[in-house]
Amino acid sequence: MIPKSVLCAAAILLVAPMSARAEDKETVSPSALHAKIDYCKTCHGVSGQGYRGSVPMPRLAGQQPDYIKNQLQAFIEHRRTNPVMNNVAHVLSPPMLQGLADHFQSLNPKPLGGAPHDLVAAGEKIYRDGVGDKVPACASCHGADAKGNGEFPRLAGQLHDYVFRKLTNWDRERGQDKNKPDTSAIMEPITHDLTEAQIKAVAAYLSYVE
Ligand code: HEC
Ligand code: HEC
CATH class of the missing domain: 1.10.760.10 (Cytochrome c-like domain)
Structure with missing residues (x-):
């Protein structure tokens, strides 16, 4: 018959590595x-x-x-x-x-800004109203204050050159697996329907929003 103490030790050996791993995952x-x-x-x-x-x-x-x-x-x-x-x-x-x-x-520094000021008004209009009936108002998803919500990102204060790069390069960098679309699929048609000038304008506007 196997002594009780040996059974206990075996049980601890079996359990210990699992609980250590579980702890790593939780804290x-x-x-x-x-x-x-x-x-x-x-x-x-x-x-x-x-x-x-x-x-x-x-x-x-x-x-x-x-x-x-x-x-x-x-x-x-x-x-x-x-x-x-x-x-x-x-x-x-x-x-x-x-x-x-x-x-x-939890951080709230001032936006870096730095985009051409003369584009800001046109950019704000695109953000609030969209463009014609093709491009929906950005505000409808990203919020009137551009602070985002859940998986809809905050855009307020985002770097204008970053926003420009994302919106002109969407398909190459995001939504790679067409068979398993994720949240990036929501933005895809919108990026296609914006012209480069419109992207520059909306990026300039967002770079100053606090
Ligand atoms: C129907 C909802 C919707 C509308 C309308 C919308 N967006 Fe988005 N946008 C999203 C979602 C969702 C994401 C996150 C995509 C992801 O998970 O990759 C996103 C991501 C972005 C990003 C990337 C942000 C980052 O930090 O990388 C930019 C830039 C952006 N949107 C700009 C715009 C602009 C400009 C407009 C208006 C012309 C607009 N969006 C309209 C839903 C929307
Ligand atoms: C060596 C430089 C570098 C370091 C270190 C780094 N990042 Fe990044 N991160 C980047 C760059 C560049 C991008 C833009 C990627 C792109 O253009 O898609 C980025 C993008 C991101 C994004 C996407 C932002 C958005 O608006 O969509 C998140 C989130 C992020 N980083 C979080 C982190 C976190 C958290 C850490 C630390 C664990 C970190 N990064 C460390 C360079 C860095």
Whole structure:
């Protein structure tokens, strides 16, 4: 007969690794979270305000947490293509995603601005009213204040060159799997129906919205 103590030890050996893994999934230490936040800010700016380098690093400050998590998940699954962020995101655990999303939402720096002022009025009109009966009002999804909602991103204060790049390059970077459409499919027809001049204008307007 096998002694009880041996059975107990075997049970603990079987259970222990599983519970350790479960714990990893559910928590993240404050120091690990802060180290990661500092790392994100080397590119996204010390207040998450974005940074204009050789490529624009988007503003994350004030962004909707559900949107941030959804996009990081899209980078992890390669539904959204960006070599830098594909690498950054694939090591992030679900509680880390949540901690990062909550932190960046809590920041509220001034927008970087910097776009041509003479385009702002035309851009605001597109944002509020859309264009003819082809392009719906951006405000109808992104909010009258451009602060977004859930998986609809905040656009207020977003870098104009980033917005321009996204809207002129949508199909290549987002919504990769046509058989498994995700939230990126909502924007796809809208990006097709905007002219380059209209994109420049709406991007200029958004870059100043606080
Ligand atoms: C080496 C630079 C770099 C680092 C470090 C970095 N990012 Fe990024 N991130 C980028 C760039 C560049 C983009 C724009 C990608 C694109 O154009 O699609 C981006 C895009 C994003 C987006 C999508 C934003 C949007 O509006 O759709 C999120 C969310 C994001 N990063 C979060 C993070 C988080 C969280 C961290 C830290 C864990 C981080 N990033 C670290 C460079 C970086
Ligand atoms: C029917 C709803 C809807 C309308 C109308 C709409 N959007 Fe969007 N937009 C979305 C959704 C949803 C996303 C997130 C897509 C994703 O998950 O990849 C998005 C994403 C974006 C992004 C990418 C943001 C980022 O941080 O990468 C930009 C820029 C954008 N929209 C601009 C606009 C502009 C400008 C208009 C008006 C001309 C507009 N949108 C109208 C739903 C909408």
